[in-house]
Amino acid sequence: MDGIRGPAEPTKHNARTIAALTSNPGCARRRVLDAAGVDKKALAEHLGAPAPFGDSPFALARGNVFESIVKANGAAELIRLLREMLDLSLPEVAYHALDNVAGRESLDTRHRRSVQLLREAARSAEDSGTLFAHPLLRLDVGGRAVYLEPDLIAFQIAGRFHIVEIKSFPVIDRRAEPEKVAAAAIQSAVYVMAMRDFVASLGHDPEIVSHDVVLVCPRDFSNTPTAALIDVRKQLTTLRRQLDRLENLDSILGVLPPGLTLELRPDSTGARTRPVGELDEALKHLEPRYAPECLSVCEMSLRCREESQGRTEALGRSVQEQLGGIEFASEVLSLAAGTRPPSIHEEEAARMLRAAHRLRSQCLGETA
Amino acid sequence: MTTLTALARAHAVESGCAQPITTVRHVHVADRPFACVPLALAGEANAPLAALVGDERERPRLLVVHQPRDRDQRFGFAHRMGQLFQGYIARFPSVVQERVHESTRPVDGPQLWVPNPRSTAFLKLFGRSTRYRSVDGPYPVEETVPRLGRWLTQFVHEAEYPGQSMLLEATTVLTQHWATGQSAVEDAHLPALMAWLLTPDGMNGRAAALAAEDPVTHPPAGPATDPTFDREVLAPAMAAYDAASNPVARRTAKERLESALRGQLAPTWDLVWQAIGLMRQLPPGERVVKRWVRDVRSNQTFYLRLNDGSPPQPKRDGAVAAARRLSRLERTQANYEAQRAFDDPLVMAEHRLAGNAFVGTVVEVEVDRFTGKARRPLIKVRTDDPVSLVSGTVLDPRRERQKAEILEVEQDEDALIISLELAGGMGNKTKEPPPPRSLPTEGEEVCYSALSDEFKRDGDFPSLDETPWTHGGPPVPVRVTNEDVQEDWS
Numbered sequence: 029m030d031g032i033r034g035p036a037e038p039t040k041h042n043a044r045t046i047a048a049l050t051s052n053p054g055c056a057r058r059r060v061l062d063a064a065g066v067d068k069k070a071l072a073e074h075l076g077a078p079a080p081f082g083d084s085p086f087a088l089a090r091g092n093v094f095e096s097i098v099k100a101n102g103a104a105e106l107i108r109l110l111r112e113m114l115d116l117s118l119p120e121v122a123y124h125a126l127d128n129v130a131g132r133e134s135l136d137t138r139h140r141r142s143v144q145l146l147r148e149a150a151r152s153a154e155d156s157g158t159l160f161a162h163p164l165l166r167l168d169v170g171g172r173a174v175y176l177e178p179d180l181i182a183f184q185i186a187g188r189f190h191i192v193e194i195k196s197f198p199v200i201d202r203r204a205e206p207e208k209v210a211a212a213a214i215q216s217a218v219y220v221m222a223m224r225d226f227v228a229s230l231g232h233d234p235e236i237v238s239h240d241v242v243l244v245c246p247r248d249f250s251n252t253p254t255a256a257l258i259d260v261r262k263q264l265t266t267l268r269r270q271l272d273r274l275e276n277l278d279s280i281l282g283v284l285p286p287g288l289t290l291e292l293r294p295d296s297t298g299a300r301t302r303p304v305g306e307l308d309e310a311l312k313h314l315e316p317r318y319a320p321e322c323l324s325v326c327e328m329s330l331r332c333r334e335e336s337q338g339r340t341e342a343l344g345r346s347v348q349e350q351l352g353g354i355e356f357a358s359e360v361l362s363l364a365a366g367t368r369p370p371s372i373h374e375e376e377a378a379r380m381l382r383a384a385h386r387l388r389s390q391c392l393g394e395t396a
Numbered sequence: 397m398t399t400l401t402a403l404a405r406a407h408a409v410e411s412g413c414a415q416p417i418t419t420v421r422h423v424h425v426a427d428r429p430f431a432c433v434p435l436a437l438a439g440e441a442n443a444p445l446a447a448l449v450g451d452e453r454e455r456p457r458l459l460v461v462h463q464p465r466d467r468d469q470r471f472g473f474a475h476r477m478g479q480l481f482q483g484y485i486a487r488f489p490s491v492v493q494e495r496v497h498e499s500t501r502p503v504d505g506p507q508l509w510v511p512n513p514r515s516t517a518f519l520k521l522f523g524r525s526t527r528y529r530s531v532d533g534p535y536p537v538e539e540t541v542p543r544l545g546r547w548l549t550q551f552v553h554e555a556e557y558p559g560q561s562m563l564l565e566a567t568t569v570l571t572q573h574w575a576t577g578q579s580a581v582e583d584a585h586l587p588a589l590m591a592w593l594l595t596p597d598g599m600n601g602r603a604a605a606l607a608a609e610d611p612v613t614h615p616p617a618g619p620a621t622d623p624t625f626d627r628e629v630l631a632p633a634m635a636a637y638d639a640a641s642n643p644v645a646r647r648t649a650k651e652r653l654e655s656a657l658r659g660q661l662a663p664t665w666d667l668v669w670q671a672i673g674l675m676r677q678l679p680p681g682e683r684v685v686k687r688w689v690r691d692v693r694s695n696q697t698f699y700l701r702l703n704d705g706s707p708p709q710p711k712r713d714g715a716v717a718a719a720r721r722l723s724r725l726e727r728t729q730a731n732y733e734a735q736r737a738f739d740d741p742l743v744m745a746e747h748r749l750a751g752n753a754f755v756g757t758v759v760e761v762e763v764d765r766f767t768g769k770a771r772r773p774l775i776k777v778r779t780d781d782p783v784s785l786v787s788g789t790v791l792d793p794r795r796e797r798q799k800a801e802i803l804e805v806e807q808d809e810d811a812l813i814i815s816l817e818l819a820g821g822m823g824n825k826t827k828e829p830p831p832p833r834s835l836p837t838e839g840e841e842v843c844y845s846a847l848s849d850e851f852k853r854d855g856d857f858p859s860l861d862e863t864p865w866t867h868g869g870p871p872v873p874v875r876v877t878n879e880d881v882q883e884d885w886s
């Protein structure tokens with residue numbers, strides 16, 4: 029596994045990258061790349077097909093401003109919302125910021141400090157509310173411990189933890205963009221899972237971490253926070269399945285040629301010296317499962333799209349289905365025109381394609 | 397996605413050219429459409445950044461918010477846009493004067509074009525954020541601001557009904573008429589879609605579309621801007637504008653910002669007008685004008701409401717309004733589907749392929765067949781289509797008032813023979829033979845389907861005042877509160 033990555037450091041994961049693991053679960057290429065901790069962004073760049081997405085500085089700035097508003101004054105605004113939503117009559121809420129102390133702490137130290145505090149919290153049966161800002165959690169991804177540096181707050185009340193996720197997309201007249209809520213839900217599920225693993229490691233029931241997460245967003249066109257509970261049970265199942273699959277790669281790895289590597293061989297100046305031809309060759313052993321949705325979630329997408337040129341999968345799953353699952357556009361056309369006899373598995377599809385072809389030609393006044 | 401469209405995509409892949417998926421156009425293209433290409437500031441909830449608007453391709457009007465987080469500037473933007481849009485609408489007597497009656501004569505009316513569905517979503521929120529503003533109170537705005545909000549809301553709401561032509565999105569309209577050799581995800585990017593439709597000479601569609609994905613040469617069609625443009629051009633230009641300490645510096649900074657934004661908008665502006673031009677070239681479907689007249693009438697009704705002191709549209713529909721809306725959506729959808737198929741053999745072909753329609757030749761006609769006193773002729777149609785209908789009522793759009801009941805379906809070698817009993821649409825004199833051409837004749841080609849473009853009455857809904865308490869009771873009339881007027885804009 030490490031051989032595939034080469035001597036480079038494994039890539040850093042965050043809730044977003046882990047959440048992305050669930051978006052194309054059938055892709056062997058990405059599973060291997062992710063399990064090995066290959067830097068897909070760098071790889072795609074070196075292959076001349078850089079990832080087609082980025083973040084606007086304005087979006088980042090808004091996110092930061094909103095988060096700091098929510099957390100200002102010991103998260104006063106947030107506590108007010110939580111009181112309303114979870115119907116609490118808390119006299120007082122303690123607030124523990126677990127942020128990096130002046131940038132001097134190592135991840136390990138921070139993690140230890142988080143563990144210590146949360147352990148005590150999990151142990152105490154006290155009915156007081158406590159907020160933990162920026163705890164550092166750890167999750168096992170493909171057999172490797174990954175630190176999650178969440179901008180989240182874990183809220184403990186009556187012995188139960190709730191994950192609070194702050195997002196800066198607006199909720200207007202109590203509605204938000206469904207795709208954004210879906211993305212937030214799966215990212216929060218990553219935190220729930222990390223937190224559950226953690227309390228389980230302390231010998232507690234993982235269920236003391238609630239599957240209801242609190243999503244905090246700006247309300248309407250303002251910066252005033254509003255909150256909603258989201259049930260992430262479904263996301264937890266998907267996530268768990270996908271993380272398990274990352275660990276069970278033996279069937280794929282078994283057939284890879286020994287010594288296969290995707291290292292980029294940076295020289296002393298950081299310039300990547302690995303010949304692109306060699307990488308192309310190596311990638312051939314890792315089978316992609318491209319779909320247009322990859323374009324918004326996977327750094328390798330432009331490269332994989334290139335490879336899927338001429339295939340019906342590149343047109344989208346529903347198009348491929350309508351074409352009876354035939355793999356190549358050229359085959360579709362020859363079956364439709366009747367210039368190639370269908371194989372036994374293609375008969376059904378061929379019948380339908382011929383009918384479609386006949387109708388299309390009739391209507392467009394072409395000769396069938 | 398239907399099989400015929402999927403097949404057209406496969407053709408596009410292999411030929412490198414976009415393929416038609418209709419034989420006529422199913423939207424109306426107005427004589428003087430108004431185009432609007434908005435850009436929003438990333439990360440903010442609906443903060444307008446800039447727009448090119450207007451009804452003359454050669455004279456786009458550039459609107460810019462130099463500091464999008466500044467409330468006054470945003471309302472200034474809304475005010476200027478409101479002036480232009482309402483000035484445009486005021487030029488249509490069909491909306492502001494005459495009564496339009498049910499007619500099949502093309503009327504001139506307002507039509508709004510935007511690049512894509514996200515632009516519509518942007519205008520929807522922009523309508524929401526402006527329609528409750530007030531000319532007095534703590535943050536007074538010009539009268540044009542709430543009026544713009546209400547007009548935008550009207551257009552966006554009506555645009556939810558299938559078959560309308562009041563608000564058209566270039567990517568949506570184009571992909572309803574042509575299939576490209578790329579996926580729907582890529583089609584959503586207007587420059588890449590247009591690259592397939594107007595491929596430069598000597599190039600193939602795919603290569604042209606790939607080239608159109610470069611945000612430097614082909615800026616995104618908005619409202620989201622390119623993140624790299626934000627970082628490298630927009631952010632520094634805005635900072636310079638904010639930092640300008642004297643009028644000269646400020647003017648220079650302003651010009652720089654405006655020219656950067658114009659550079660991002662102008663290519664999309666051109667693409668939208670090219671899209672309009674492409675659509676004009678297609679002949680309209682026969683029933684398009686009927687739907688368009690309805691659009692114009694809806695605007696006329698709205699105009700009257702706007703001027704008689706009615707409150708702005710509510711934030712959310714109440715129970716009865718929501719149920720009515722849903723019912724109207726369903727009916728409009730069904731009618732639109734039928735009209736499209738009746739207007740366009742290629743769309744009808746989709747239904748034939750699915751087995752819900754068939755085209756065939758009349759092989760037998762029995763005119764003098766009666767049930768009691770009523771004439772019920774029988775015809776037999778021979779078809780090669782894969783029909784899956786076995787019973788029920790069908791009709792042929794060329795004889796819309798004549799119902800045909802399927803009596804029997806028999807296999808005849810590779811074809812099917814379908815027996816149909818006809819009723820209506822043949823005069824009501826039993827003694828005399830039916831008028832010529834009112835019945836299909838032997839050898840004639842006919843097309844029957846289960847589709848129907850019948851006018852259906854609105855279902856029975858309680859009036860708004862009778863909304864049951866289980867559904868929240870009668871809605872409280874929309875009153876613009878102080879809270880709305882003061883609503884924060886981050």
Ligand code: SF4
Pocket residue numbers: 052055056057058316317318319322326327328329330332
């Ligand atoms: S882009 Fe390629 S590697 Fe990534 S998920 Fe899609 S097919 Fe797999």
